[in-house]
Amino acid sequence: MSEIRIPEGMPQLKSDRAFDPEKDLQLEQPERVWELKDFGYTQQQQDKAPFTIAVTTPFRLLSDKGVETLREIIAELAAFRRQSERMANYIRGSLYYSEFLRGFCALEEVNDFISKLSGRTVRPHPMTLYQGHINLKPEDPSKEVDRWHTDTVLLDYVLMVTDPKSFKGGHFEYFQSTKAEAIRSLIKEDGLPNVVKVEFPKAGYALLQQGNKVVHRANRVEAGNERTTLVQSFVPRDANYIDVSKLNDCKKVDPPEYLFTEWARYKSLLAAEKLQQLTASLPYTTDKGEISHQLRAAIRDVEEAIFELNDPSEGALVHFSDDPLTGLLPEG
Numbered sequence: 279m280s281e282i283r284i285p286e287g288m289p290q291l292k293s294d295r296a297f298d299p300e301k302d303l304q305l306e307q308p309e310r311v312w313e314l315k316d317f318g319y320t321q322q323q324q325d326k327a328p329f330t331i332a333v334t335t336p337f338r339l340l341s342d343k344g345v346e347t348l349r350e351i352i353a354e355l356a357a358f359r360r361q362s363e364r365m366a367n368y369i370r371g372s373l374y375y376s377e378f379l380r381g382f383c384a385l386e387e388v389n390d391f392i393s394k395l396s397g398r399t400v401r402p403h404p405m406t407l408y409q410g411h412i413n414l415k416p417e418d419p420s421k422e423v424d425r426w427h428t429d430t431v432l433l434d435y436v437l438m439v440t441d442p443k444s445f446k447g448g449h450f451e452y453f454q455s456t457k458a459e460a461i462r463s464l465i466k467e468d469g470l471p472n473v474v475k476v477e478f479p480k481a482g483y484a485l486l487q488q489g490n491k492v493v494h495r496a497n498r499v500e501a502g503n504e505r506t507t508l509v510q511s512f513v514p515r516d517a518n519y520i521d522v523s524k525l526n527d528c529k530k531v532d533p534p535e536y537l538f539t540e541w542a543r544y545k546s547l548l549a550a551e552k553l554q555q556l557t558a559s560l561p562y563t564t565d566k567g568e569i570s571h572q573l574r575a576a577i578r579d580v581e582e583a584i585f586e587l588n589d590p591s592e593g594a595l596v597h598f599s600d601d602p603l604t605g606l607l608p609e610g
């Protein structure tokens with residue numbers, strides 16, 4: 279049921295067309311895959327994490343032709359750009375508008391590729407708003423594209439859409455250390471050790487990261503007219519994972535007229551799949567406590583969604599840049 283639904287009245291883009299894997303896709307393996315253990319995560323932390331991967335080196339994902347069409351589509355989508363305290367200039371819900379992006383983001387070949395790299399079968403994030411997120415160059419040049427943070431999604435790739443030779447600065451950077459260690463470094467500001475500055479060879483290259491475990495940012499753009507990336511998010515194919523995303527993370531980022539329905543659909547999907555599993559696996563037993571426990575666990579996502587939808591707070595998307603302690607989350 280996780281197929282995309284498009285809200286009514288979405289405008290059509292002039293540059294849009296169907297995604298053609300023959301022409302637009304160019305998948306190549308990354309040189310290196312770093313795992314959580316390479317970042318200093320303990321065995322216990324690795325065991326609790328949904329994926330073993332930390333981050334890859336850049337790998338080719340789109341052909342030159344694919345990049346060309348994507349840039350034309352994003353130029354039109356810029357009319358729908360938004361600003362937030364953390365992300366300076368961005369577009370959400372790009373799949374609502376573009377057949378090309380819907381085709382690209384749903385491609386089975388890419389999904390298989392990401393599954394192999396991450397070590398677990400994945401699917402595109404069931405919330406359309408979490409797919410095809412686009413970061414644009416900030417209109418205020420003093421602002422970072424995206425401040426130090428970990429993602430509220432579990433796994434995502436960052437695709438460079440602009441020729442990296444056409445702008446200065448704007449590097450994607452990450453700490454090659456645990457989240458706790460990165461935050462300690464940000465608090466002490468003692469030279470920020472272990473920061474890796476990623477060099478994308480050209481447009482069409484992407485890196486894959488377990489974004490909730492890797493503290494990263496996209497730095498200020500010092501020169502150039504364009505610096506665009508597309509972020510595509512994935513979740514494990516099975517519903518048996520701890521979902522780190524919270525409705526509060528999205529309230530200041532996404533249009534509420536799409537967000538609330540998407541949130542409810544996502545949580546319903548997880549619960550439906552867990553209930554389906556339960557119907558197949560629940561043992562014959564007189565242990566009413568155990569049956570109740572399993573029933574409650576299966577519908578927990580829906581209970582949480584109702585609770586979050588009725589929380590009147592404005593929401594906040596955390597980052598570590600000003601006060602790292604405010605963004606300190608447990609490393610479950």
Ligand SMILES: [Fe+2]
Nearest residue numbers: 428429489494
């Ligand atoms: Fe991120």
